[in-house]
Structures are given as C-alpha cells and as structure tokens.
Amino acid sequence: xxxxxxxxxxxxxxxxxxxxxxxxxxxxxxxxxxxxxxxxxxxxxxxxxxxxxxxxxxxxxxxxxxxxxxxxxxxxxxxxxxxxxxxxxxxxxxxxxxxxxxxxxxxxxxxxxxxxxxxxxxxxxxxxxxxxxxxxxxxxxxxxxxxxxxxxxxxxxxxxxxxxxxxxxxxxxxxxxxxxxxxxxxxxxxxxxxxxxxxxxxxxxxxxxxxxxxxxxxxxxxxxxxxxxxxxxxxxxxxxxxxxxxxxxxxxxxxxxxxxxxxxxxxxxxxxxxxxxxxxxxxxx
Amino acid sequence: xxxxxxxxxxxxxxxxxxxxxxxxxxxxxxxxxxxxxxxxxxxxxxxxxxxxxxxxxxxxxxxxxxxxxxxxxxxxxxxxxxxxxxxxxxxxxxxxxxxxxxxxxxxxxxxxxxxxxxxxxxxxxxxxxxxxxxxxxxxxxxxxxxxxxxxxxxxxxxxxxxxxxxxxxxx
Numbered sequence: 533x534x535x536x537x538x539x540x541x542x543x544x545x546x547x548x549x550x551x552x553x554x555x556x557x558x559x560x561x562x563x564x565x566x567x568x569x570x571x572x573x574x575x576x577x578x579x580x581x582x583x584x585x586x587x588x589x590x591x592x593x594x595x596x597x598x599x600x601x602x603x604x605x606x607x608x609x610x611x612x613x614x615x616x617x618x619x620x621x622x623x624x625x626x627x628x629x630x631x632x633x634x635x636x637x638x639x640x641x642x643x644x645x646x647x648x649x650x651x652x653x654x655x656x657x658x659x660x661x662x663x664x665x666x667x668x669x670x671x672x673x674x675x676x677x678x679x680x681x682x683x684x685x686x687x688x689x690x691x692x693x694x695x696x697x698x699x700x701x702x703x704x705x706x707x708x709x710x711x712x713x714x715x716x717x718x719x720x721x722x723x724x725x726x727x728x729x730x731x732x733x734x735x736x737x738x739x740x741x742x743x744x745x746x747x748x749x750x751x752x753x754x755x756x757x758x759x760x761x762x763x764x765x766x767x768x769x770x771x772x773x774x775x776x777x778x779x780x781x782x783x784x785x786x787x788x789x790x791x792x793x794x795x796x797x798x799x800x801x802x803x804x805x806x807x808x809x810x811x812x813x814x815x816x817x
Numbered sequence: 818x819x820x821x822x823x824x825x826x827x828x829x830x831x832x833x834x835x836x837x838x839x840x841x842x843x844x845x846x847x848x849x850x851x852x853x854x855x856x857x858x859x860x861x862x863x864x865x866x867x868x869x870x871x872x873x874x875x876x877x878x879x880x881x882x883x884x885x886x887x888x889x890x891x892x893x894x895x896x897x898x899x900x901x902x903x904x905x906x907x908x909x910x911x912x913x914x915x916x917x918x919x920x921x922x923x924x925x926x927x928x929x930x931x932x933x934x935x936x937x938x939x940x941x942x943x944x945x946x947x948x949x950x951x952x953x954x955x956x957x958x959x960x961x962x963x964x965x966x967x968x969x970x971x972x973x974x975x976x977x978x979x980x981x982x983x984x985x986x987x988x
Binding site: 770773776781783784808809 | 891957971
C-alpha cells in the first residue's frame with residue numbers, strides 16, 4: 533500500500549471533500565494493506581467513511597484520534613484550569629492502552645496515539661475539576677451520616693420500620709386524623725382509631741324525631757297525592773351532609789406501592805374529609 | 818303519661834306510613850316498643866334496624882367542559898377548590914348492608930370498589946372501603962362515620978379528570 537497516496541485520500545474523506553473515485557481508491561488501498569486486521573480491511577470506509585477515515589488516520593499514526601477539536605471543546609467548557617499530574621489516573625491510562633493494543637491486533641498503535649501518555653493523566657485532572665465545578669453543592673449522605681455521628685453510613689443501628697411505627701404509635705396515643713387539616717399518610721401506615729364515640733345518639737329520645745317524622749310523612753303524603761314518584765332516581769339534589777371533624781375517624785389505612793394517599797380536610801366545620809388516592813404515581817415519575 | 822302514649826301511637830303509625838312510601842331510612846329508626854326483642858339474626862339476615870344504606874356516588878371532575886350536574890348543588894362548594902370546571906355524575910350506588918355484608922361494584926377506569934359494613938351503633942357506622950385497579954389493591958381503609966354523614970374518596974384519574982366518590986352511611 534502506498535501510505536503517501538492513502539493518507540491524503542483519508543484526509544479528504546474525513547473532510548468530506550473526496551470524490552467517489554477517491555473513496556473507491558481509498559477503500560481499495562485499505563483492503564490491500566496487510567498491516568490492518570482483516571475485518572478492518574473488509575469493512576472500513578463503507579458505512580461511515582468519515583468516521584472510518586478519522587480512525588484509520590489515527591491507527592496509521594497520522595492524526596490524533598480525538599483531534600484538536602475535542603481538546604478545544606473541553607478547554608472551552610472547563611475554562612482556565614490547572615492540569616496537575618494526577619497519579620490516580622495512571623491505572624486507567626494503562627488499561628486503556630492495553631485494551632486498545634488488544635483491539636488493534638498486531639498493529640502497534642500505542643506509540644502513535646499522542647493522546648496517551650501523561651496527557652491522559654492531565655485530562656483526568658481537568659475532567660475531575662470540571663465535574664466538581666458543575667456539581668456545585670451536593671448533599672452527600674456520607675457527610676450527613678458523619679455529621680450526625682453515625683459510625684457506619686450504610687448501617688444505622690436501630691433503624692427499623694416496625695420499631696419506628698411502634699414508637700410513633702406510642703408517642704401519638706389515640707389519634708383522630710380528622711383533627712388534622714391535612715395528614716399525609718405513608719404507605720401501609722396504621723392510623724389508630726379515634727375510638728367509637730360514646731356520645732348519646734341524637735335519636736335516643738322519643739320526642740327528638742317525632743316532629744321531623746310528622747313533617748316528612750306529611751310531605752311524603754302530599755308528594756304521592758301530587759303524583760310524584762319517590763322511587764324515581766335522582767332528579768333532585770343529593771342530600772349530602774359531610775361529617776364534621778368529630779364525626780369521622782379513620783381507623784386504619786393502607787395502600788399500594790406506587791400509590792400516594794393523603795387524608796385532607798378543608799377549612800370549616802362542614803368541609804368534607806377527603807381520602808385522596810393518586811394511583812398514577814408511576815407514570816408521573 | 819297519656820299524652821306520651823298517644824304520641825307513641827302516632828309515631829308507630831307514621832313509621833308504617835313511611836315504610837310504605839319508602840321514605841328515608843333514617844326515619845325507619847322507630848324504636849320498638851318496650852319488651853320487643855328482635856330475633857337473633859346472622860349477618861346476612863340482620864333486622865332492618867341494623868342495616869345501613871351505603872350510598873356511593875361516582876362523580877367525574879373534568880376540565881373538558883363546564884357543565885355541573887344540578888344534583889351536586891350541595892357538594893359543589895366543597896369541590897371547587899379542586900379547580901375543575903365540570904362535574905358529572907357517572908353513577909350512584911345505594912346498597913343496604915347488614916353488619917358483615919359487603920358490596921362490590923365497578924367504577925370508571927377499570928377500577929372496582931368494595932364496601933363492607935363492619936358494624937354500627939346508635940351513633941355511627943364502621944365501614945371498610947377498598948379500591949382495586951384490576952387485581953391491585955390501591956386502598957384499604959376502615960372509617961368510622963356518624964350516621965347520615967358523608968365523606969369523600971377521590972383522586973383516581975379518568976378521562977382527563979379525576980373521580981370523586983362521595984360516600985354516605987344512612988340509617
């Protein structure tokens with residue numbers, strides 16, 4: 533293969549200025565180059581000629597694989613940074629070098645890829661600084677754990693869901709959720725009952741319901757006489773009286789994964805208690 | 818004493834009249850005369866006095882229109898903070914349940930609701946309410962609520978809006 537002939541052709545392909553004949557000629561030259569692996573000789577410059585040209589130029593030692601454009605882009609993003617030598621990147625450098633060498637087969641490319649060497653360690657330091665700058669202030673659990681005195685951030689002694697629930701119940705005693713303006717109840721939480729009211733029922737005394745009964749009976753008779761059908765469904769307004777805060781309690785409450793449930797009470801004595809079930813949490817995440 | 822007895826007779830007669838006309842179950846709470854003992858009954862054959870009429874409305878709150886079902890007049894002030902423009906009644910379920918009995922019915926969006934009457938006393942009823950989506954149980958709650966009072970289960974999305982289910986225990 534004539535390297536003198538191939539390299540200019542690859543550069544023209546890379547720059548997207550090569551003619552069809554030049555691309556055919558470049559493929560022919562690559563296909564005859566016995567220094568290249570068989571699959572590279574067969575497949576190069578077919579599907580993505582420009583990308584292949586960049587790779588071949590790097591393999592042939594004529595160009596940096598990453599090129600000056602990438603370096604310029606990183607420098608632009610990072611701004612002015614110091615590039616101290618960071619030994620921690622050395623193992624990665626070695627690993628990349630050996631992997632590339634293995635991929636390249638019999639071709640010794642390591643000496644030709646200018647990006648490798650101490651430059652990679654410099655690049656690592658720069659990337660680390662950029663990442664740190666981009667991250668800004670990040671709350672890290674390890675820092676929190678240390679701040680609260682936890683010896684092992686991954687294992688907090690005594691952190692047990694059942695124990696927590698028991699402790700909450702013990703602390704809360706008898707809870708009537710209707711007293712809350714809004715209670716956000718966690719999944720599978722058990723809300724102790726407010727207890728069944730022992731207040732005297734409103735209808736215990738005979739005379740309490742007689743006037744109402746007389747009135748409603750009279751109304752019923754009048755409506756029947758007037759031709760109304762009491763059993764006809766719903767053309768009149770619904771008679772709904774919402775339970776006041778001391779007239780309802782939630783004894784227990786559990787709900788499914790990916791479902792959020794809130795117990796809500798609006799303002800005012802006649803505001804309804806609403807058990808709000810959002811069963812579409814998964815889709816919202 | 819005499820006047821009290823007369824009033825009691827009137828009340829019993831009214832109870833019969835109201836029973837014939839199917840008036841409010843709340844008025845069926847005529848206390849039996851002294852000495853009367855209701856027969857012991859299994860849960861499925863509980864005497865009427867032990868039953869509770871559980872009403873569940875299925876209301877769709879939507880912004881697709883601004884129509885409001887006129888039957889929802891008394892509820893509307895309590896729903897407006899949800900910021901929907903239209904409210905339509907999709908279904909109304911009335912089930913008379915004895916203690917231990919339960920009812921199951923489909924609501925919109927492939928969901929299903931089960932309501933079980935756990936018990937009642939003079940003042941309040943205890944109900945277990947479960948909601949399913951397919952075989953998945955979304956909600957399982959037990960509520961103690963005063964007789965003839967209502968509360969709301971709401972939130973499941975349907976047809977671009979949300980379902981609101983006012984529930985009432987009447988007896």
